[in-house]
Amino acid sequence: MTKFLPKKILLLAGAGHAHIGMLRRLSAARLKDADTIEADIHLISEQPQTIYSGMLPGWMAGHYQLHDISIDIKSLCVRAGVRFIQQSLVKVNAASNKVVTTGDAQTDFDYDVLSLNTGADTDMRWQPDHNSYNEYRSDNDDNNTGAANTNVIAIRPLSTFITQWQRILKAAQQSEKYQLAIIGAGAAAIELVMAAQVALRNINRNHQVTLVCGENLLSGFNSGFRQRVVQQLHRHDITIVRERASDYRDGKLSTTHKSLSINAVIAATGVIGSAWTASTDLDIEGDGFVAVNDKQQSVSHSNVFAVGDVATRIDKYVAHSGVHSVHGGAVEADNLLAYLGDNVMRSYQPKSRTLYLLSCGDKYAIGSWGNVNLQGRWVWHLKKYIDKRFIEVNKN
Numbered sequence: 001m002t003k004f005l006p007k008k009i010l011l012l013a014g015a016g017h018a019h020i021g022m023l024r025r026l027s028a029a030r031l032k033d034a035d036t037i038e039a040d041i042h043l044i045s046e047q048p049q050t051i052y053s054g055m056l057p058g059w060m061a062g063h064y065q066l067h068d069i070s071i072d073i074k075s076l077c078v079r080a081g082v083r084f085i086q087q088s089l090v091k092v093n094a095a096s097n098k099v100v101t102t103g104d105a106q107t108d109f110d111y112d113v114l115s116l117n118t119g120a121d122t123d124m125r126w127q128p129d130h131n132s133y134n135e136y137r138s139d140n141d142d143n144n145t146g147a148a149n150t151n152v153i154a155i156r157p158l159s160t161f162i163t164q165w166q167r168i169l170k171a172a173q174q175s176e177k178y179q180l181a182i183i184g185a186g187a188a189a190i191e192l193v194m195a196a197q198v199a200l201r202n203i204n205r206n207h208q209v210t211l212v213c214g215e216n217l218l219s220g221f222n223s224g225f226r227q228r229v230v231q232q233l234h235r236h237d238i239t240i241v242r243e244r245a246s247d248y249r250d251g252k253l254s255t256t257h258k259s260l261s262i263n264a265v266i267a268a269t270g271v272i273g274s275a276w277t278a279s280t281d282l283d284i285e286g287d288g289f290v291a292v293n294d295k296q297q298s299v300s301h302s303n304v305f306a307v308g309d310v311a312t313r314i315d316k317y318v319a320h321s322g323v324h325s326v327h328g329g330a331v332e333a334d335n336l337l338a339y340l341g342d343n344v345m346r347s348y349q350p351k352s353r354t355l356y357l358l359s360c361g362d363k364y365a366i367g368s369w370g371n372v373n374l375q376g377r378w379v380w381h382l383k384k385y386i387d388k389r390f391i392e393v394n395k396n
């Protein structure tokens with residue numbers, strides 16, 4: 001008598017850029033009737049939709065509607081033949097091949113192979129009393145982002161930020177002079193500050209946005225690019241405070257030497273590992289990132305893969321960015337199939353130069369490609385074209 005072995009279970013946790021690419025690939029294979037993967041595939045995500053971060057500043061500035069920047073994960077799963085589970089991952093027990101989630105109830109899921117693409121949290125340790133990662137996590141073990149003050153808004157999770165931004169706009173409509181501060185020195189903070197200034201000035205010319213960025217504005221970019229950004233910040237009349245923020249309370253934002261009157265603060269202060277990384281036996285590096293090798297495979301558990309902001313490569317520095325989640329994700333998807341089929345896996349080697357397009361609020365953008373810098377309205381249209389294409393391929 002023939003005995004059928006049960007199919008293996010591939011569990012995808014999180015609906016980041018990499019898993020979106022994986023779902024697209026699976027549905028394309030289904031359309032062609034090509035059987036690419038012999039496994040039962042499940043995807044766990046907190047939300048049935050995910051917000052595309054590349055277009056978030058454009059939404060804030062009023063160029064896009066919310067549906068323009070959202071990707072429907074549940075529909076992608078249906079098309080890909082993947083079971084969608086709306087839950088939040090809270091624990092990974094790699095020794096027993098189990099994850100724990102919360103949603104309506106706490107649930108355990110078994111897996112044979114696990115792929116993690118849950119992104120990261122905003123690093124809120126600029127606030128007092130949160131010095132080390134462990135201290136921070138033990139104070140914030142309920143999956144929140146450390147922003148207890150309702151007028152301190154973390155950029156991540158993006159779904160929460162969307163609601164908070166709408167609250168800011170409402171408050172600005174009722175105010176004679178609304179003062180908003182964005183804390184951060186990376187490309188996301190710069191895009192947010194210009195989008196916010198455009199949106200608030202459209203409500204009232206007296207409203208003002210301040211960028212609090214410390215001493216190292218855009219440290220990963222070349223000096224020509226930085227100069228172009230500063231020119232754009234001046235063009236928008238944005239106040240720049242090159243000091244570190246240290247606290248916000250009673251309407252005052254404290255920086256190294258200043259105390260600023262501010263109605264609300266948006267923190268785009270870099271990333272820290274997701275809350276669940278404090279509850280796992282996987283090897284974790286630095287501030288809560290899953291340690292992976294060049295195959296995007298956990299260094300402690302070979303049947304666990306991680307990609308995007310949730311992971312950190314132990315063999316070389318790879319920045320946390322959407323670009324690496326997409327490209328690393330394509331390699332990771334190959335490796336998941338190879339691992340399930342006992343085939344040889346490949347290595348993700350990031351390109352030495354990546355195109356970065358930074359939107360400046362009012363349909364103007366600056367681009368960088370290695371040492372080459374570009375700017376203009378046409379750069380914004382190029383960015384719009386690339387971003388819309390990313391959304392469109394995931395809708396059809």
Ligand SMILES: Cc1cc2nc3c(=O)[nH]c(=O)nc-3n(C[C@H](O)[C@H](O)[C@H](O)COP(=O)(O)OP(=O)(O)OC[C@H]3O[C@@H](n4cnc5c(N)ncnc54)[C@H](O)[C@@H]3O)c2cc1C
Pocket residue numbers: 013014015016017018019044045046047049050051053054056057087088089090117118119120155157188191192274276307308309310320321322323324325357
């Ligand atoms: C305003 C802004 C603009 C940016 N622009 C760019 C850009 O132009 N180019 C670029 O390369 N990078 C950009 N970035 C950075 C980029 O957004 C991130 O690096 C990228 O989103 C990381 O992708 P990811 O696939 O790791 O995860 P994410 O895109 O963060 O997705 C993670 C997913 O997992 C889900 N999730 C999280 N936790 C759990 C959990 N516990 N259980 C279940 N599901 C969970 C989330 O809901 C989400 O759907 C920008 C960031 C911001 C904030």
